[in-house]
Amino acid sequence: DGGITQSPKYLFRKEGQNVTLSCEQNLNHDAMYWYRQDPGQGLRLIYYSQIVNDFQKGDIAEGYSVSREKKESFPLTVTSAQKNPTAFYLCASSGTDYGYTFGSGTRLTVV
Amino acid sequence: KNEVEQSPQNLTAQEGEFITINCSYSVGISALHWLQQHPGGGIVSLFMLSSGKKKHGRLIATINIQEKHSSLHITASHPRDSAVYICAGRRGGKLIFGTGTRLQVFP
Numbered sequence: 001d002g003g004i005t006q007s008p009k010y011l012f013r014k015e016g017q018n019v020t021l022s023c024e025q026n027l028n029h030d031a032m033y034w035y036r037q038d039p040g041q042g043l044r045l046i047y048y049s050q051i052v053n054d055f056q057k058g059d060i061a062e063g064y065s066v067s068r069e070k071k072e073s074f075p076l077t078v079t080s081a082q083k084n085p086t087a088f089y090l091c092a093s094s095g096t097d098y099g100y101t102f103g104s105g106t107r108l109t110v111v
Numbered sequence: 112k113n114e115v116e117q118s119p120q121n122l123t124a125q126e127g128e129f130i131t132i133n134c135s136y137s138v139g140i141s142a143l144h145w146l147q148q149h150p151g152g153g154i155v156s157l158f159m160l161s162s163g164k165k166k167h168g169r170l171i172a173t174i175n176i177q178e179k180h181s182s183l184h185i186t187a188s189h190p191r192d193s194a195v196y197i198c199a200g201r202r203g204g205k206l207i208f209g210t211g212t213r214l215q216v217f218p
Binding site: 031033035037040041042043044045048050058088090092098099100101102103104105107 | 210
């Protein structure tokens with residue numbers, strides 16, 4: 001079955017360390033997105049990519065980086081420059097029908 | 112003012128009740144998505160609407176483009192409907208999310 005796989009589901013890291021969250025899709029979708037969710041707030045866009053080898057900053061890109069070397073993969077790196085990285089991170093993709101598919105999320109805790 | 116606003120923030124219901132969640136959005140949004148987020152965090156897309164009404168099982172979504180308003184209805188609610196329901200407006204290929212409505216249905 002087609003879908004999005006995010007890994008790991010839970011991630012713990014020490015303050016000051018970079019960490020990379022994985023997002024893989026087998027839906028043949030061109031567009032992929034990374035969102036951050038904090039309690040009581042709507043999802044906020046971190047980065048998005050509409051085509052391989054191209055990506056754009058979203059509303060809260062500071063302290064994050066991404067790459068899009070393959071259509072299927074859109075990893076997100078949370079760098080030590082991100083001041084408050086503890087959050088729930090969701091990856092999504094969309095195709096030509098504008099429907100969205102979401103992953104199951106990664107809960108990152110920085111201690 | 113948020114570009115996508117939902118109400119209510121929290122909703123409790125008895126099993127079998129009819130439930131309505133509302134969403135208002137601002138100019139420039141071309142379509143509305145309704146999403147469901149379960150306690151584990153994963154999100155499922157329920158509906159995508161740009162006009163009219165859609166139905167899937169006990170769920171009905173409507174949109175009024177002139178009033179920039181959409182509603183999600185759940186008929187004959189059940190405890191398994193307990194989740195956070197999120198509306199999101201699409202603008203220029205990106206989604207703008209509401210803060211969600213937490214629904215709890217008690218037996």
